[in-house]
Amino acid sequence: MTDIILNRKNPWRSETASIWSSPVESIASAMPSEMAGFAARINQLQMEPSPATLPVTANAQTTAERLFDATASAKILASRVAMYLTEDQRRKIFRQLDSIHDVNEWDEDDKPIRKTSFATFLKALLVLSPQRHPGMALSQEGNLIAAWIIGVDRLTMEFLPGDRVRWVVSMTISGEKERATGDVTISRLGECLMPYRPEHWFTRG
Amino acid sequence: MPATESLAENYSRAPIIEAVIGINFASALDEEKIRAAITKLKRHYPHIQTIKNLRVSIRLDGADPSSPDVEPIVGYKLSTDDQTQVIVLSPVLFTFSQLPPYPGWEHFIQRFERDWNVLKRIWGFREIVRIGVRYINRIDIPIMEQRGQAESVVAYENYINIYPKIPESVEPLDAFSLQTQSYLRDVDCNLKVNSASVLSPLLNHASFLIDLDISRERTPPQKDEDIVALLHAIRLQKNAIFESCISDQTRAMIR
Numbered sequence: 001m002t003d004i005i006l007n008r009k010n011p012w013r014s015e016t017a018s019i020w021s022s023p024v025e026s027i028a029s030a031m032p033s034e035m036a037g038f039a040a041r042i043n044q045l046q047m048e049p050s051p052a053t054l055p056v057t058a059n060a061q062t063t064a065e066r067l068f069d070a071t072a073s074a075k076i077l078a079s080r081v082a083m084y085l086t087e088d089q090r091r092k093i094f095r096q097l098d099s100i101h102d103v104n105e106w107d108e109d110d111k112p113i114r115k116t117s118f119a120t121f122l123k124a125l126l127v128l129s130p131q132r133h134p135g136m137a138l139s140q141e142g143n144l145i146a147a148w149i150i151g152v153d154r155l156t157m158e159f160l161p162g163d164r165v166r167w168v169v170s171m172t173i174s175g176e177k178e179r180a181t182g183d184v185t186i187s188r189l190g191e192c193l194m195p196y197r198p199e200h201w202f203t204r205g
Numbered sequence: 206m207p208a209t210e211s212l213a214e215n216y217s218r219a220p221i222i223e224a225v226i227g228i229n230f231a232s233a234l235d236e237e238k239i240r241a242a243i244t245k246l247k248r249h250y251p252h253i254q255t256i257k258n259l260r261v262s263i264r265l266d267g268a269d270p271s272s273p274d275v276e277p278i279v280g281y282k283l284s285t286d287d288q289t290q291v292i293v294l295s296p297v298l299f300t301f302s303q304l305p306p307y308p309g310w311e312h313f314i315q316r317f318e319r320d321w322n323v324l325k326r327i328w329g330f331r332e333i334v335r336i337g338v339r340y341i342n343r344i345d346i347p348i349m350e351q352r353g354q355a356e357s358v359v360a361y362e363n364y365i366n367i368y369p370k371i372p373e374s375v376e377p378l379d380a381f382s383l384q385t386q387s388y389l390r391d392v393d394c395n396l397k398v399n400s401a402s403v404l405s406p407l408l409n410h411a412s413f414l415i416d417l418d419i420s421r422e423r424t425p426p427q428k429d430e431d432i433v434a435l436l437h438a439i440r441l442q443k444n445a446i447f448e449s450c451i452s453d454q455t456r457a458m459i460r
Contacts (some may be wrong), residue, residue, distance in 0.1 A: 047384065047399045047416060050223045050301040050341055051293045056254035056282055068252065075288040080343075080406050082289075082305035083218040090306075094287055123408045163408070186408050 008044040052076060052126060063108070067101040070112030070142075077118055084126050089133065096136040111142035116161035118144055124186050126159070130202035155193075155201045165189050169196050213410075218460040219307050220415075222379040224300045226317050226436065229335035232294035234328060241327050242294055243281060244388035250292060281395060292320060299324060307390040310440055318433065325429070333427055337420030338439045342447065343403065344455055345410045366454045367400040367415065378402075392438045394421045396446070415450045417443050 024083040049055075053076075061069070074097055082090060101112055119143045134146035139158055148155045158185075167189070168181045182192050190198065230374055241254060248325055280295030291302040301317050346364050348357045358377055369381050382401035389396050397418040405412035419439045427431050 024400055047382070047401065051225060051282070051300045051340070052223055052288070052291050054256050054280075054282060057257050069254075072252070072284065074286050076304065077406070079287075079289055079306075080222055081306040083220070084407070087306070090287075119406065122406065127408050203403065 052079075060140055063106060064103045067103055067106065067112050071097050071101050073115050074113050074118045077115060080124060081122055081126065089125075092133050093136075100136060100138050110138065110140065113138060114142040114161065117159045118140065120144075120159040120161065120163050120165065120186065121146065123163060124159060124189060127186055127190065128198070128202060131204040132202055148198065153200070155196070157189075163187075167192070169193070171196050171200075215309075218459045219305075220344055220459055221307045221340055222305060222343045223339075223341045224303045224307060224313060225337075225339040225341075227335070227337040227339065228299045228333055228432075229296050230299075231332035231334045234331070235296075238328055239281065239294055239296065242282065242324055245323050245327060246283055246292065246420070249320070250285055250290065252284045252286070254282045254284075256280040256282050256293065256295075290316070297338075314433070314436060314440075317436070321429070321432075332425075333425050333432075335420055335422045336425045336432060336435060337418060338436060338441055339416070339418040340447070342415045342417070344413045344415065344451065344459075345405060345407055346412070346458075347410055351352060361402070361411065361413055363460075364452050365400065365413055365415060365450060366452065367398060367450050368413075389419065389442055392419070392421070392435070392442050393423065394419050394439060396442075398446070398450070400450075415447065417446055417450075419443055419446075 027073055032106045045168045056069070075094060078085070078090065078093060085093075097113070130148070132148060134148050134157075138146045138148070143161075146157050146159070153171045154169070155171075160166060163186045164183065165186060166181075166183045168179070170177065170179050172178070180196065184192050192199075247253070280293050280298065282291060282293050284291045289304045289306070291304070293300040293302070299321075301320060303313055303316075307313075344364055346359055346361065348359050367383075367385070369378075369383050371378070378400045382399070384400075385396075385398045387396045387398075388394075397420075399414065399416035399418070401416075403412050403413045403414050421435065421440060426435050
């Protein structure tokens with residue numbers, strides 16, 4: 001049986017994998033002409049970038065252009081997992097992305113959403129499968145923040161790059177206010193929230 | 206390869222991550238004509254971005270094999286608000302792309318015909334040298350984490366039928382990428398299949414691409430009705446090939 005091993009610590013397996021690159025092109029210019037033809041044939045073996053993944057120019061951008069690029073990148077990320085989201089979820093996420101990047105409300109000291117943070121958010125969303133949709137905001141570093149508020153109880157998560165989540169909960173338990181916080185990987189998030197009744201936050205009453 | 210209407214695009218979790226129709230032209234269009242096309246299409250695709258160093262590679266019969274026929278050019282990427290519908294315009298290339306959620310072939314081809322008709326009205330007749338259809342699929346395989354171990358192993362050959370055959374001495378793999386090139390006699394087209402492991406966007410999953418690129422470069426059709434007929438024929442072939450690239454286990458996952 002042929003297997004593939006998942007080593008999460010493997011540094012060269014980046015999201016924009018080497019299958020999209022064309023290192024041969026940079027070598028071809030230094031080759032004699034007969035070798036350049038060989039390089040061209042090797043180039044044909046490369047997996048070409050698809051239209052949606054073509055890099056766009058990003059110089060001399062206005063604020064509106066910067067914000068558009070950031071939200072566009074996030075929406076393309078969401079499309080990659082759209083088959084696992086409901087249409088309602090997708091619509092709400094996109095509406096909130098546009099709202100938190102409203103150019104009329106934007107502060108130049110703020111940073112637009114980081115792709116890596118949004119990727120963590122999407123993974124977490126698919127793991128937690130909340131029926132209640134959270135409120136969304138941005139941290140100063142451009143990390144996505146999601147909040148579930150029920151009465152005076154509040155669960156807030158900040159989605160960090162690298163599948164990490166920083167969470168804070170404030171909850172009334174047996175008449176007493178309890179607060180807790182954590183910084184964990186997505187895979188540990190469900191277990192860490194167990195004492196604080198995930199169904200309280202995520203299930204529609 | 207028998208063509209089929211099959212289930213390929215009708216799965217509830219269709220694994221299509223991008224569907225593309227690409228048309229390459231023999232001669233370059235001037236910037237004014239491209240801008241005119243953008244103006245007309247803007248109402249469907251309100252967002253416009255510039256792509257520099259867009260590389261277009263065309264294999265022409267009889268071309269000098271020693272000259273790599275690629276050159277950097279400027280293109281424009283037009284997109285909808287939700288980024289699911291994209292077109293790329295450049296002097297020699299028109300690509301038409303759909304990201305998930307995939308709306309189905311009929312909707313996809315109707316949108317293509319709508320935009321193609323707009324371009325034809327502005328650009329007039331332009332000789333076509335290549336027509337291609339590309340469907341990029343991603344198969345997401347859930348894995349059971351083995352407690353106390355840093356690594357999990359996935360037997361991908363239970364899910365996909367196109368992968369490298371390797372000796373036990375190099376197992377297990379960290380990643381793979383392979384490409385096959387062949388000829389589809391039924392539609393007189395070239396087939397390029399890329400299969401590769403990719404980082405999964407899902408937690409506790411291993412993901413694999415099955416990228417099917419079917420194109421005609423030898424006497425591609427020039428008339429609109431023949432172009433659309435070819436696209437329909439390619440689509441049926443693509444469906445059959447996709448079905449042959451996945452196992453029943455994958456079908457059960459995406460049904």
